[in-house]
Structures are given as C-alpha cells and as structure tokens.
Amino acid sequence: MTQHEHRAVRPETRTTDPAYVGLLKQVMTNTLDEDYRAVAERRGSQNRPGVTTTRVGLMAVLVLFGVMVGVSALQTEQDRPRAMAERAALIEQINQRQARYDDLREVIGDTLRRVTRLQSAVAAEVDGNGALGSRIATLGIEAGTLAATGPGIVITVDDAADGSATLGGTILDTDLRQLVNALWESGAEAIAIDGHRLSTLTSIRYAGQAITVGYRSLTPPYTVSVIGDPDTLPSRLLETAGGRMWQGLEANFGITFDLATAERVTVPAAPRDRLVYARPEKAR
Known part of the structure; x- marks a missing residue:
C-alpha cells in the first residue's frame, strides 16, 4: 500500500445556523418595496396637518368673524342715538331758518308796501295832478320793484313729449333767455316765469339738473306770463330772431x-x- 493509500480521508461536514436560514428566507420572500412604502407613508402622515389641527383653525376663524360682527353691531347700536339726535337737531335748525326766512320775506313785503304808500303820498303833495305818482309807478313796473296787472299773453313751453332729450328735445336755459329777449324786443312791459318776476338783475341759467330763474329751480313745463299789447305781441314776437328760433324748436x-x-x-x-356799487380807489 502506498503512502497515498494509507492517508485517511476525512469526510467534510457543514453545520447551518437556523437564524441565518430564517433571514435568508425572509430576504428571498419579502422584497424591499414594502419597507420603502411604509417609510414613505409614515413620512407623509407626519407632513400633512391632522384633522384636529384643521378643525381648530376653522373654529378660530369662525370665532374671530363672530367677534368682529358683534363688535360692529354693538358700535352701530351705540352710535344710533347720537345719529338720530344729530338728525333731529339738523331738521330743527332747518325749520327754524325756514321760519326766519318766511318772517323776513313778510317784513320785506310790508316794507315795500309802506315805501309805495309813502311814494304815492309824496307824489300827491308835490304834484297835484298825479303825474309824478304815475311816473314813479311806471318806473317801478319797468324796474320790477312793483307788481303789475294788465292785458298780455301767456306762453307755455315744455320738453318734447316723446322723450327725445338727447336729440334736442329738452329746453335749455339759453332757449328761455332767447325767448325773454325776444319778448322784450317785441314790446313786453313785464315778464314772469313760473311766477318769478324778471328784472335787469335776474339770471336764467342751469344749476345742477334744473333751470334756475333768480336762483330758484324750475321744472317743465314753464309758464311765461307777459304784460303788453295782446294784439301786437304775438306777431312781433314771431318776427324776431328768438321767435323764429322757437318756431324751429x-x-x-x-x-x-x-x-x-x-x-x-x-x-x-x-x-x-342788494346792489354793489363800484368805488374809485383812492390815489396813493
């Protein structure tokens, strides 16, 4: 027997750790995707506000809104008596001034009538035949300081009935001025528009959305009362430029x-x- 034949052959044996086998089996059967999914879900749940936080924020907003509404209502209720008192005081002030205005107008009327009587008395003493009194009355009528009554004409003008205001169907202040000037040119002795007497100091103009005569607002239709010769006024009016303009309107x-x-x-x-007179400036 040779040396190689006498060498003992030792059988090779291996021992396996049970823990190692279990871990290997788990790795083979379970992929890592589930672990990644679990970690991602856990992180997502941490980043999203919870339901409780959302409800708390909503409740806070509602409470704040309710407080603001309550404070506003309380402030309005507290200010209401003061506003009503101020309104009542303003109305009372308006009524007082209106009453004062009416009283002053009555005083002015009485004073004018007294002046007229005194003028008549003085004229009667100075001029026995009354020529001076007649002259004073004539001048008063021409100046508009005295009321007047006599024959004449009445003109009524109004906007177009079809409502064509944007197409020239509305009476303007310049239209009334043209008519008044044409009446004076035709021989009118006294003129009033809607009961407001015209004098050399009376203005006819637009103020806001209305025509004013002597600072009194009027609304159409406008009634123009004219004292003069009723036989010649109409024809002479139509011969003037203002009369022809109104025919065109x-x-x-x-x-x-x-x-x-x-x-x-x-x-x-x-x-x-009140008349304002110009005065020369004193030489320096």
Missing part, C-alpha cells in the same frame, strides 16, 4: 310752444337784490 324737435292772449295777466314784484 317746435317744428324740428317737438318742443311744445303754446301762446294764448289774456285780458288780465298778473306778475309779482321782483325780489330786492
């Missing part, structure tokens, strides 16, 4: 222009305006 824009003669027309006295 009636024909082209539908503005109403009605003229009627009257045996008795009454116009009031014009209010007395």
Whole structure:
C-alpha cells in the first residue's frame, strides 16, 4: 500500500445556523418595496396637518368673524342715538331758518308796501295832478320793484313729449333767455316765469339738473306770463330772431310752444337784490 493509500480521508461536514436560514428566507420572500412604502407613508402622515389641527383653525376663524360682527353691531347700536339726535337737531335748525326766512320775506313785503304808500303820498303833495305818482309807478313796473296787472299773453313751453332729450328735445336755459329777449324786443312791459318776476338783475341759467330763474329751480313745463299789447305781441314776437328760433324748436324737435292772449295777466314784484356799487380807489 502506498503512502497515498494509507492517508485517511476525512469526510467534510457543514453545520447551518437556523437564524441565518430564517433571514435568508425572509430576504428571498419579502422584497424591499414594502419597507420603502411604509417609510414613505409614515413620512407623509407626519407632513400633512391632522384633522384636529384643521378643525381648530376653522373654529378660530369662525370665532374671530363672530367677534368682529358683534363688535360692529354693538358700535352701530351705540352710535344710533347720537345719529338720530344729530338728525333731529339738523331738521330743527332747518325749520327754524325756514321760519326766519318766511318772517323776513313778510317784513320785506310790508316794507315795500309802506315805501309805495309813502311814494304815492309824496307824489300827491308835490304834484297835484298825479303825474309824478304815475311816473314813479311806471318806473317801478319797468324796474320790477312793483307788481303789475294788465292785458298780455301767456306762453307755455315744455320738453318734447316723446322723450327725445338727447336729440334736442329738452329746453335749455339759453332757449328761455332767447325767448325773454325776444319778448322784450317785441314790446313786453313785464315778464314772469313760473311766477318769478324778471328784472335787469335776474339770471336764467342751469344749476345742477334744473333751470334756475333768480336762483330758484324750475321744472317743465314753464309758464311765461307777459304784460303788453295782446294784439301786437304775438306777431312781433314771431318776427324776431328768438321767435323764429322757437318756431324751429317746435317744428324740428317737438318742443311744445303754446301762446294764448289774456285780458288780465298778473306778475309779482321782483325780489330786492342788494346792489354793489363800484368805488374809485383812492390815489396813493
């Protein structure tokens, strides 16, 4: 037997750790995707606000809104008595000033009537035949300081009935001024628009959305009362430039222009305006 034949052959044996086998089996059967998914879900749940936090924030907003509404309502309720008191005081002030204005107008009327009587008395003493008194009355009528009554015409003008205000169917302040100037040119002795006497100091103009005559707002239709010769006024009016203009307004824009003669027309006295006189400046 050779040396190789006498060498003992030792069988190779291996021992396996049970823990190692279990871990290997788990790795083979379970992939790592589930672990990644679990970690991602856990992180996502940590980043999202919880339901409780959302509800708390919503409740806080509602409470704040309720407090603001309550404070506003309370402030309004507290300010209401003061606002009502201020409104009542303002109304009372307006009523007092209106009453004062009416009283002053009555005083002015009484004073004017007294002045007229004194003028008549003085004229009667100075001029026995009354020529001076007649002259004073004539001047008063021409100046508008005295009321006047006599024959004449009454003109009623109004905007177009079809409402064509944007197409020229509305009476303007310049239209009334043209009519008044044409009446003076035609021989009118006294004129009043809607009961407001015209004098050399009376203005006719637009103020806001209305035409004002002597700072009094008027609304259409406008009634123009004229004292003068009823036989010649209508024809002479139509011969003036202002009369022809009004004929064009009636024909082209539908503005109403009605003229009627009257045996008795009454116009009031014009209010007395304070006159302002120019004074020369003293030499320096």
